Amino acid sequence: MQVFTRHTAIAAPLLQDDINTDQIAPVLHGRGLKEDYRAMLFHRARRRDDGTDNPDFVLNKPQFRDAGILVTGQNFGAGSSRESAVWSMLANDIRVIVARSFADIYRENCLQNGVLPIVLAPADADAFTARVIAADGAAPFTVDLVSQRIAGPGGDDIAFDIAAADRMRLLEGLDDIGLTLKHMDDIVSWERTAAAAQPWLQTARDGR
Amino acid sequence: MPKTLFDKIWDFHRVGERADGRELLYIDRHVLHELHAHHGFTHLEKQRRPVHRPDLTFAVQDHTVATRPGRDDDSNPSGTAFLKAMREGTRRNGIRLFDLGDPEQGISHVVAPELGIVLPGATHAVPDSHASTVGGLGALAFGCGTSEMTHILATQVMALKRPKRLRARLDGRLGPHVGAKDVALRLIAELGVAGARGHAVEYAGSAIAAMPIEQRMTLCNLNIEMGGRSGFVAPDDATFAWLAGRPYAPQGATWDQAVAYWRTLASDDDAEFDREVTLDCSALEPQISWGTDPSQVVGISGRVPDAAAIDGSRRAAAESAYAYMGLTPGTPLAGLPIDRVFIGSCTNSRLPDLEVAAAIVRGRRVAPGVTAMVVPGSSSVKREAEAAGLDRVFRDAGFFWGESGCSMCAGGNGDRGAPGERCVSTTNRNFENRQGPKVRTHLASPATAAASAIAGRIADVRQVLAGAA
Numbered sequence: 001m002q003v004f005t006r007h008t009a010i011a012a013p014l015l016q017d018d019i020n021t022d023q024i025a026p027v028l029h030g031r032g033l034k035e036d037y038r039a040m041l042f043h044r045a046r047r048r049d050d051g052t053d054n055p056d057f058v059l060n061k062p063q064f065r066d067a068g069i070l071v072t073g074q075n076f077g078a079g080s081s082r083e084s085a086v087w088s089m090l091a092n093d094i095r096v097i098v099a100r101s102f103a104d105i106y107r108e109n110c111l112q113n114g115v116l117p118i119v120l121a122p123a124d125a126d127a128f129t130a131r132v133i134a135a136d137g138a139a140p141f142t143v144d145l146v147s148q149r150i151a152g153p154g155g156d157d158i159a160f161d162i163a164a165a166d167r168m169r170l171l172e173g174l175d176d177i178g179l180t181l182k183h184m185d186d187i188v189s190w191e192r193t194a195a196a197a198q199p200w201l202q203t204a205r206d207g208r
Numbered sequence: 209m210p211k212t213l214f215d216k217i218w219d220f221h222r223v224g225e226r227a228d229g230r231e232l233l234y235i236d237r238h239v240l241h242e243l244h245a246h247h248g249f250t251h252l253e254k255q256r257r258p259v260h261r262p263d264l265t266f267a268v269q270d271h272t273v274a275t276r277p278g279r280d281d282d283s284n285p286s287g288t289a290f291l292k293a294m295r296e297g298t299r300r301n302g303i304r305l306f307d308l309g310d311p312e313q314g315i316s317h318v319v320a321p322e323l324g325i326v327l328p329g330a331t332h333a334v335p336d337s338h339a340s341t342v343g344g345l346g347a348l349a350f351g352c353g354t355s356e357m358t359h360i361l362a363t364q365v366m367a368l369k370r371p372k373r374l375r376a377r378l379d380g381r382l383g384p385h386v387g388a389k390d391v392a393l394r395l396i397a398e399l400g401v402a403g404a405r406g407h408a409v410e411y412a413g414s415a416i417a418a419m420p421i422e423q424r425m426t427l428c429n430l431n432i433e434m435g436g437r438s439g440f441v442a443p444d445d446a447t448f449a450w451l452a453g454r455p456y457a458p459q460g461a462t463w464d465q466a467v468a469y470w471r472t473l474a475s476d477d478d479a480e481f482d483r484e485v486t487l488d489c490s491a492l493e494p495q496i497s498w499g500t501d502p503s504q505v506v507g508i509s510g511r512v513p514d515a516a517a518i519d520g521s522r523r524a525a526a527e528s529a530y531a532y533m534g535l536t537p538g539t540p541l542a543g544l545p546i547d548r549v550f551i552g553s554c555t556n557s558r559l560p561d562l563e564v565a566a567a568i569v570r571g572r573r574v575a576p577g578v579t580a581m582v583v584p585g586s587s588s589v590k591r592e593a594e595a596a597g598l599d600r601v602f603r604d605a606g607f608f609w610g611e612s613g614c615s616m617c618a619g620g621n622g623d624r625g626a627p628g629e630r631c632v633s634t635t636n637r638n639f640e641n642r643q644g645p646k647v648r649t650h651l652a653s654p655a656t657a658a659a660s661a662i663a664g665r666i667a668d669v670r671q672v673l674a675g676a677a
Contacts, residue, residue: 017521018401018501022639027620032289033246044641074521075402075435078501079637080618081337082243083354104405104437105337105351112355163369165228174228176355177257180363183224183232187260187365190223190234197220200458200466201236201330204264206323208455 002114003173006144007095009068011132011152012058019072020079021106025088037084037091063137069096071132077106086113096143098150100125111166114173116145118160128158145171210476213442214373214408217348217473221331223365230367236330237347238360239316240267240303242287242294243620244335248358249297261364262302266325268316269294269308271620275583275610281308284622301361314586314612317341317554321425322588324454328443328470333360337432338554338636343440344425345447346473348408350438371437372482374407375475378415380490385669387564388423389556389634389653391415392430393495395487397505400522404436407483410475411441415489421450422558429555430636433502442474494669496541497638497651499529504638508656508668512539532640533648534628541650541666548631549580549661550643552610553617556634556654557585562593565658566601568669574606575664581623583610607661616643632660 025040041059048054058064070089076099077085086109089097097110098118110117120128131154132141141152145167149157168174195202211219223232238261240248245267252259259265272287273279281291291308298305306313312323316334320326321342328346333339339351350366360366378391396403409431416424424441431439448467451457458466493507504526506513514537515526530536535544551557551565562584574580582602584590590612593599599609616623617635624644625631631649634657638649650666659669 016524018525020501020637020639022618022637022642026641027618029286029622032286033293044645075405078401078435079337079639081335081351081353083247086353101402101405103402103435105353108356109353112353163229165230168228176367177255177359177362179226179228180232180359180365180367181257183226183365184363186224187232187234187363191364194220194234198329198466198469200327200462202264204237204266204325204456206455207457207459 001112001173001175004095004114004116004145004170006142006146007068007116008140008142009093009095010064010066010137011069011071011135011141012064012067012137013129013132014058014070014072015129017073017100018075018078021077021082021085022079024077025082025085035084037088040084041088041092061137067137068093069098069141069143070094071098071129074100075103076101077103079103081105083109083113086110086115089115098128111169112176114170116143116170118143118162120158120160124158127155131155210479212373212475212479212481213410213440213473214348215479217329217331218370226367231370232365233331233368234365235333235360236264237320237326237332238265238364239320239325239332239334240265240357241271241316241334241336242269242290243271244354244357246290246293246297247354248361249301251358252362257362259301259303259361264364265303265361266320267294267298267303267305268319269306269313270315271614271618273308273611273613274621275613275615275623277611279308279611287621311587311591314588315554315557315614317429318558318585318589321345322454322586324451324457327451327457327466328447329473333357333366338429340431340437340439341425341429341554343428343431343438344421345451346440346443346470348438348440351432371408372406374404374409374436374483374485375481376409376411377413377484377486378411378489379413379486380415380488381418382415382489382492385655386492386494387653387655388419388426390492390495391487391489392427393497393502393505393651394492396430396434396503398487399434399485401433401501401503402435404431404434407436409436409439411439416441417444420560421446422560425558426555430502433636443470494653494656496656496666498533498535498541499526500532500638500640501525502636502638502651504529506541508542510541512537512541514538542668544630544666546578546632546660546665547629548625549578549657550616550631550633550635551581551654551657552583552585552615553635554585554614555636557583557589559589559592561634561654562589562598565654566598568655568658568673569605569607569662570601572605572662574661578661578664580606580661581608581610581616583615584612586612619643632657632666
């Protein structure tokens with residue numbers, strides 16, 4: 001997983017609630033296993049019915065074409081567990097999503113892939129959103145996970161909270177499986193205990 | 209200290225705590241599908257890490273499989289590579305695959321319970337957000353992403369933050385032709401699409417106690433649509449009777465021992481929940497979605513709500529839904545002309561779902577101009593339905609009768625509507641473009657879907673049966 005320490009990029013406002021994974025990363029047919037995650041991101045929203053670019057979609061506006069921070073509403077990433085909805089962010093170098101809240105699975109998928117999910121305190125979220133709109137892509141913001149601050153045009157640094165464990169995971173780019181494999185003895189010993197307590201759990205055989 | 213059912217299952221399965229504070233939860237049964245599995249196999253092989261418990265891992269081909277008779281790997285060209293990669297990956301890793309052509313192939317959330325792979329009090333994971341369908345049997349199930357799936361393959365545990373506990377108490381006797389789908393849609397409408405975020409939901413109350421197992425699964429299936437990652441019903445005698453004799457369920461003395469243990473799987477009387485919600489279901493009518501998220505729901509006699517009457521934060525969503533759905537506020541739902549009906553998906557494709565629909569369709573015809581499909585949730589369901597003659601009932605009425613898979617739920621297999629079509633669907637998501645570009649999806653029960661297919665417009669099943677529609 002990519003390490004996350006700090007990220008300086010244009011912030012794009014996509015101020016809607018409940019943006020779902022079908023919107024973020026629509027299933028594109030005909031690519032087999034080699035999916036184009038870069039093209040997948042907001043594929044439908046980016047296009048008009050005739051297939052040409054939709055100039056009204058925020059990430060199509062010239063000042064936001066290279067945005068690397070997405071600012072959005074409540075319950076971002078609702079819907080499917082498809083991790084392509086996060087891989088498509090990474091493929092477009094969007095490493096930070098500032099939302100009013102995240103759907104549970106989506107947030108977890110962000111942490112698994114070095115994308116920083118930030119939820120600001122409500123007053124800070126209002127202020128930050130206003131600054132992102134005012135900046136209008138003219139100057140970047142810097143999100144620093146070490147100091148847990150967002151710096152950029154239009155005001156003082158904004159502090160953000162993140163669980164210590166999630167912060168550590170992103171900062172160190174931890175190998176999640178490796179971290180758990182350190183507990184393999186506990187896992188095997190749990191299996192022995194479970195086999196005695198609820199033997200039907202540790203075997204899954206077709207009894208026919 | 210009194211415990212909730214969630215706490216009992218969680219605490220039993222808690223292996224330990226990781227350095228980063230996450231709790232390691234053992235996963236008793238892990239079921240893969242072809243859209244995610246190949247990523248996991250490739251990743252582990254690159255790291256030279258083995259699958260820890262292939263014997264507790266199962267795999268199905270469901271998301272991309274074609275539904276037409278005589279299908280093979282190439283029937284849906286978008287799926288071919290996924291099907292082959294799944295076949296090769298499971299063979300290399302010694303994992304039982306329910307492949308295309310297997311008599312027990314089907315949607316993971318239908319296959320795992322019907323084979324008795326999932327059990328009460330067991331933990332379960334699937335790389336799919338509807339994993340908690342099997343909560344209907346009293347299992348604690350989690351949908352997961354690809355990385356989490358790979359993590360489970362390597363370790364057989366999930367590293368989770370303990371969720372909060374929510375109890376949804378659903379009381380009252382359901383009226384005729386009202387079922388779990390209607391209850392779930394009403395609950396999502398009341399709580400909102402993020403209403404259960406961060407919570408494991410226990411469904412309880414007299415309406416649940418009276419529900420057959422398949423309906424409990426429908427209810428738990430839709431839990432994610434209000435943001436809950438896990439949802440379940442405490443197992444009872446109906447659960448044990450449903451599971452007895454299923455191929456992978458314990459047998460003989462072990463079965464007796466298991467049932468004795470499962471009887472302890474209930475929340476203690478004075479156990480505390482972080483949150484409790486209640487819904488009186490006795491006056492509930494059939495429900496239908498009008499908009500583009502599963503909380504935009506009204507009763508079948510209702511009208512498209514006026515945005516002015518909608519709470520501020522939801523108003524923008526309503527306004528955008530009007531345009532996409534081609535509806536104006538105040539329009540009655542019943543009577544809207546439709547182009548398609550889809551009966552299937554992990555939400556509503558089990559045998560009793562098809563029986564309910566067939567009872568309405570029997571001796572009637574699908575309205576001219578309506579394309580109607582039934583896709584059974586598993587090859588076993590299909591076989592049982594055919595043995596009961598249901599396929600004839602549907603075919604005679606003008607329905608397409610398909611091979612099992614996820615089909616039009618997300619259209620990953622190529623089963624999709626045409627732009628602008630209005631579709632009554634027994635699935636779980638009415639998101640824009642999900643069932644095909646610009647397709648307008650109305651979520652409803654199998655009864656409402658069947659009645660609407662006959663009427664050629666959104667219909668109240670009670671009126672269709674009374675001959676009034």
